[in-house]
Amino acid sequence: MSKSKRQPAFRVGDRVRFNLGKRRVSGVVMEDRGAIGVQGRRLFQVDIPLDPFEPMTLELPESEMEAIPATESPVPLDKQRVIDYLIHGGLIAILRTNMAGGKYQPRVWLCRSQLGNVTYTLVEERGMVGGETVPAGAIYTNKVAKAKRDQVTSFVESFGLTRPEAERVISEVGTGP
Numbered sequence: 001m002s003k004s005k006r007q008p009a010f011r012v013g014d015r016v017r018f019n020l021g022k023r024r025v026s027g028v029v030m031e032d033r034g035a036i037g038v039q040g041r042r043l044f045q046v047d048i049p050l051d052p053f054e055p056m057t058l059e060l061p062e063s064e065m066e067a068i069p070a071t072e073s074p075v076p077l078d079k080q081r082v083i084d085y086l087i088h089g090g091l092i093a094i095l096r097t098n099m100a101g102g103k104y105q106p107r108v109w110l111c112r113s114q115l116g117n118v119t120y121t122l123v124e125e126r127g128m129v130g131g132e133t134v135p136a137g138a139i140y141t142n143k144v145a146k147a148k149r150d151q152v153t154s155f156v157e158s159f160g161l162t163r164p165e166a167e168r169v170i171s172e173v174g175t176g177p
């Protein structure tokens with residue numbers, strides 16, 4: 001009689017939660033490594049999004065992870081927090097992703113960081129609002145280039161802001177020649 005092997009608790013693509021230091025973080029299962037851990041523990045490769053940067057990859061035992069239900073939706077972004085993020089460095093950081101233009105134009109979405117703060121991502125699946133192409137060459141000395149003001153205003157509106165809110169963001173960030 002052959003031994004029946006238990007099915008793994010997770011599959012590639014599953015969203016999971018686990019402790020990382022003193023924080024509870026989430027990630028996506030990228031690979032089932034099999035029962036190669038100490039005493040045959042099943043290990044999984046998990047990517048932890050660190051938007052806007054590349055994800056961190058960890059190898060974790062099955063017993064230290066819990067599934068995030070597919071029905072669990074992320075908490076929507078608060079409009080005032082989006083405005084504050086854009087005013088206090090977020091807009092300039094986003095505009096820096098497309099300094100020169102070119103063939104491959106980045107598209108940007110706003111999302112939550114692992115700490116629950118507003119940040120941006122270049123990965124559509126993690127985005128919550130946005131998805132428009134970043135205006136090329138829209139920065140002048142850490143301010144919005146005046147020649148690109150209308151284009152940047154429309155871009156900021158794509159994050160769910162009204163025209164007056166978008167104009168306020170640009171006014172607070174400032175414009176350059």
